[in-house]
Amino acid sequence: MANFSPEILFLSFVVSTAILYMINNRRRSLPNSPSLPSPPNKLPIIGHLHLFYKERKPHKSFAKLAEKLGPIFYIQLGRVPAVVVSSKELAKQVLKTHDQVFASRPSILSAKYVSVGPADVTFSPNGPYWRQARKICVTELLSPKRVNSFKVVLDEEVNRFMSRVKARCGLETDMSDLIFAFCTDFFCLAAFGVRFMEDEDEGQKSKYLASVFIEVEELLTGFYYGDFFSEWVWPGWLTGYTPRVIKGSRNLLNAVDEIFDKTSKRKQPLGTGAFLLHGNEDFIDVLRRVQKSDDLDVPLTDDNLMAIVSDMFVAGVDPSTATLEWIMTDLARHPRVMKKAQEEVRSVVTASGSGRVEENHIHQLKYMKAVIKESMRLHPVNLLIPRESSDKCTLEGYEIPAKTRIFVNNHAIGRDPKLFTNPHDFIPERFQQEEDIKDFKDKDFRFMPFGGGRRGCPGYGFGSITVQWAVAGLLYHFDWALPRGVGPSDVDLQEVFGLAARKRVPLVLVPTGNKGYDFKS
Numbered sequence: 236m237a238n239f240s241p242e243i244l245f246l247s248f249v250v251s252t253a254i255l256y257m258i259n260n261r262r263r264s265l266p267n268s269p270s271l272p273s274p275p276n277k278l279p280i281i282g283h284l285h286l287f288y289k290e291r292k293p294h295k296s297f298a299k300l301a302e303k304l305g306p307i308f309y310i311q312l313g314r315v316p317a318v319v320v321s322s323k324e325l326a327k328q329v330l331k332t333h334d335q336v337f338a339s340r341p342s343i344l345s346a347k348y349v350s351v352g353p354a355d356v357t358f359s360p361n362g363p364y365w366r367q368a369r370k371i372c373v374t375e376l377l378s379p380k381r382v383n384s385f386k387v388v389l390d391e392e393v394n395r396f397m398s399r400v401k402a403r404c405g406l407e408t409d410m411s412d413l414i415f416a417f418c419t420d421f422f423c424l425a426a427f428g429v430r431f432m433e434d435e436d437e438g439q440k441s442k443y444l445a446s447v448f449i450e451v452e453e454l455l456t457g458f459y460y461g462d463f464f465s466e467w468v469w470p471g472w473l474t475g476y477t478p479r480v481i482k483g484s485r486n487l488l489n490a491v492d493e494i495f496d497k498t499s500k501r502k503q504p505l506g507t508g509a510f511l512l513h514g515n516e517d518f519i520d521v522l523r524r525v526q527k528s529d530d531l532d533v534p535l536t537d538d539n540l541m542a543i544v545s546d547m548f549v550a551g552v553d554p555s556t557a558t559l560e561w562i563m564t565d566l567a568r569h570p571r572v573m574k575k576a577q578e579e580v581r582s583v584v585t586a587s588g589s590g591r592v593e594e595n596h597i598h599q600l601k602y603m604k605a606v607i608k609e610s611m612r613l614h615p616v617n618l619l620i621p622r623e624s625s626d627k628c629t630l631e632g633y634e635i636p637a638k639t640r641i642f643v644n645n646h647a648i649g650r651d652p653k654l655f656t657n658p659h660d661f662i663p664e665r666f667q668q669e670e671d672i673k674d675f676k677d678k679d680f681r682f683m684p685f686g687g688g689r690r691g692c693p694g695y696g697f698g699s700i701t702v703q704w705a706v707a708g709l710l711y712h713f714d715w716a717l718p719r720g721v722g723p724s725d726v727d728l729q730e731v732f733g734l735a736a737r738k739r740v741p742l743v744l745v746p747t748g749n750k751g752y753d754f755k756s
């Protein structure tokens with residue numbers, strides 16, 4: 236920005252606006268689908284952006300529009316034609332029936348910087364590179380066998396998390412902070428073989444990384460002016476978006492570099508303070524091995540390797556943190572449910588005589604599973620699931636051209652009164668059937684905590700065991716209360732509209748040790 240005088244900026248704004256206006260009027264989007272419902276008040280150049288840009292909660296604005304326009308409608312976001320779907324039937328069509336057509340992500344400016352190309356799994360367009368990266372991710376990094384190999388480390392990290400909570404007993408505690416530290420350390424160990432925070436003095440570092448993540452995740456939603464006029468460079472600079480993206484991606488890559496530095500120390504044979512994964516490979520070890528194999532369709536460069544491992548780290552930490560944050564928020568606001576879930580965990584663990592939660596207890600915790608599932612329904616980490624069509628396709632009789640951005644409104648579908656009675660209430664009992672709690676997905680597409688189809692979350696096994704083990708530990712060892720003077724309805728429930736929808740205001744709770752179920756490190 237410093238290189239441009241305000242006069243030049245203003246002049247280029249006026250000239251470009253005029254050109255854009257002319258082009259916009261010449262080129263109509265979605266020419267083959269004039270009958271798609273669409274909100275009125277489409278303005279020149281910005282299209283429908285003014286309808287939701289100020290509030291910056293597009294999932295809610297789109298839900299309100301769906302009430303008037305129906306479950307499928309078209310909106311023009313600057314230069315980007317987009318379609319929003321808000322019913323389980325349409326979600327199924329996008330994520331399952333026409334999965335192949337909608338297997339790309341929107342191409343957004345921030346992904347080019349943050350995901351180095353993009354060369355990661357999350358943002359790479361559907362093509363040979365993404366297919367290979369995704370295959371490595373599913374068969375090597377996140378396979379059931381690999382997830383199994385990390386369980387011993389997860390057990391240790393849950394214990395470290397419990398000791399941190401124990402040290403805060405009786406005190407108002409920023410649980411968002413402790414949850415983030417737990418997830419970061421565990422995923423750092425899995426990805427890089429080292430913890431992010433080796434000791435408690437490193438708390439500031441964790442807070443800093445959390446702020447970098449939140450910033451990057453917000454930028455990666457692709458809901459900024461710069462992304463709606465991506466053929467032109469100036470809106471990104473003029474609105475300050477491009478400098479923000481550059482700064483955010485630099486901060487993230489610096490943080491990842493710092494962890495890499497630690498890793499290279501670990502690789503030295505006589506390194507001290509090393510934390511070896513019980514002889515297991517971490518993600519970098521695996522990727523280096525795969526890089527050398529001769530059956531790769533596309534060569535894997537060092538930069539690609541870096542992009543994939545950073546992606547696993549970011550895509551793993553924030554959704555797991557957000558999910559845990561919301562589960563504890565929902566439980567703290569609903570003491571009846573908290574008590575019932577605690578009774579279940581305590582009875583299962585007590586019957587085993589182990590005095591601590593172990594992996595084999597988890598499958599017995601059916602009510603806890605229902606609690607987690609209900610919290611995921613109310614607070615999906617992807618409020619809008621973003622896709623892009625690679626070819627033309629028909630949805631509900633409407634023709635959707637190639638290169639249309641599609642948003643599956645996960646937030647609206649999960650709270651649809653036609654699908655759930657009292658949809659805004661936290662009622663885990665709605666998932667009491669054996670069939671309901673066999674996993675955290677919904678076969679009817681009524682809510683999609685892990686997305687779906689070939690672009691669905693490959694970290695399902697990894698994320699779900701992490702969340703369950705941690706919640707079981709927190710429920711077994713501690714009693715929980717909101718801070719003095721704070722009632723259930725005072726808890727701020729706003730989310731950050733980011734790639735993972737974390738809680739906007741940190742969750743503060745007061746843990747208390749329970750004598751019968753004390754945590755002994």
Ligand code: HEM
Pocket residue numbers: 356357358369372377546547548550551552554555558616617620621683684685686687688689690691692693694695697698699702
């Ligand atoms: C509770 C934890 C988690 C939740 C709720 C979650 C949720 C999601 C969702 C909703 C998507 C988008 C899916 C779609 O577009 O259909 C996604 C994608 C993804 N997730 Fe997860 N996730 C979790 C944990 C993880 C973990 C632990 C990892 C890896 C270590 C991971 C890696 C990824 C990747 C790489 C993608 C992009 C996949 C692609 O575009 O091909 N996730 N996740």
